[in-house]
Amino acid sequence: MKRRSFLAASSALIVSPIVLAKNSDWPGREIRLLHPFTAGDQTDVSARIIAAAMSERLGVSIVVQNKPGAGGVSALRELGSSKPDGHTIGYISNGNVSLDAIFQRYDLLNLIDPIARLADSAQTLYARSSKGYHSLSDMLEDIKRNPKKVSLGVGGLGAPSHVMWEMLATEFEPNLDVNLIPYKSATEATQAMLGGYIDAGVSFLTGVVPYIQKPGAIQVLAISSKERNRLVPQLPTISESIGKDFVFMNWNGLCAPKGTPPEVSRKLFDAAMYAVKSERYQKFCADYGVIINPSPNSAVFRSEIEIALKQERALAKAKNINQGGI
Structure with missing residues (x-):
């Protein structure tokens, strides 16, 4: 019995470095950034500037793919069903939170891991x-x-x-x-x-x-x-x-599929912080009246989403919004 226990523990120790090695090699290929709205609007321009700067930081291409439909639901569901390996990420906004809070079209925090809040707009x-x-x-x-x-x-x-x-x-x-x-x-x-x-x-x-x-x-x-x-x-x-x-304030940020390895999420967060400091993004925000307001870490961003969900669920109930009431 002791020998079997020892072998099982040894196997775990052998597998663990291999998993870590795979994560340390990330990103190994092109990354997709799913954007929930049509090409050419303000948020699309913002997403493309962020993607370009993150590409510089990570050393691989980040391709923005527009996935409009159902108020952003289509993009989020595709993101949620993607492999959580950091090679598919998503652009998220407070509008996605509202859809979850008011209409329960998906369970947002069971679909995604929040990565970073980027900026606010009024x-x-x-x-x-x-x-x-x-x-x-x-x-x-x-x-x-x-x-x-x-x-x-x-x-x-x-x-x-x-x-x-x-x-x-x-x-x-x-x-x-x-x-x-x-x-x-x-x-x-x-x-x-x-x-x-x-x-x-x-x-x-x-x-x-x-x-x-x-x-x-x-x-x-x-x-x-x-x-x-x-x-x-x-x-x-x-x-x-x-x-x-x-x-x-409206806000936008980045997220990844639920279950993305923490070390990959940290690298994504670091790349996002590099991007918001880029000259091109700073100019974009100044031109459009956008306020750069990055989250200090992914945990804080997640907490902000949890608070917003709770507040808006209470609002929807009080105003009967999710039943078609105004």
């Missing part, structure tokens, strides 16, 4: 200039006085723009009742505004920068970041506008 609130609002507070008070009369467009039910609105409405007035209209995207909502179909909307910052710099049919009222954005310093924060602390 949402904005805007209204038709003809509404005559001088501030965000004016718009919120109008909605309060006239329940269901003010129409507000967001980029989809459960999208970050919708989540932000529900959080803001709860913070300002628990029973604030707007006529919410979900569109296929925040860009489509902005187009509806220009067509006169809605009174107000929520959009990512770069979608409304032209209307901030040259006011016209759309009046941009506030930005969801903690501080004013250097790209549009004239735009007040939501906190300034309502007199309460309120911050909501």
Whole structure:
């Protein structure tokens, strides 16, 4: 019995160095970066800059593959079913967290291992200039006085723009009742505004920068970041506008299939941190008003996702969002 136990232990010791050697050889070939949206949008440009810089660090090509569909679900499911060897990674955002929290379309943290948060970007609130609002507070008070009369467009039910609105409405007035209209995207909502179909909307910052710099049919009222954005310093924060602390930031990051070896994850994290410091990425973020905000390590990033999932599940339940309620 003792001899068998000794042999079993010896076998484990023999296998272990081989496994470690395989991991130490990583990356042994090209890496795929699955991106959940179409080529050419802002997040796609960001992903390609990050991939190029990580390639420099790791010494292998990182090829961005666009996998649009079902709000990012298609890409995540493909990532989750990929071999967890570090040769397939994914681009993730807070929108993926919202889909899991609100609609339970997948079990996010059983599909992926979070690697690194990269950067944040703000949402904005805007209204038709003809509404005559001088501030965000004016718009919120109008909605309060006239329940269901003010129409507000967001980029989809459960999208970050919708989540932000529900959080803001709860913070300002628990029973604030707007006529919410979900569109296929925040860009489509902005187009509806220009067509006169809605009174107000929520959009990512770069979608409304032209209307901030040259006011016209759309009046941009506030930005969801903690501080004013250097790209549009004239735009007040939501906190300034309502007199309460309120911050909501979109974020993006990198992840790997669940079960990726820790030493491989650490190398991916180190390469991501190298990428966010690259001159090209720094310039991209400055041009688009994006705030570089990397996580200190993968464990912190995972914890942030866990907290967001808990908060948004509670929001979905309180607002009945996952049952089609608004």
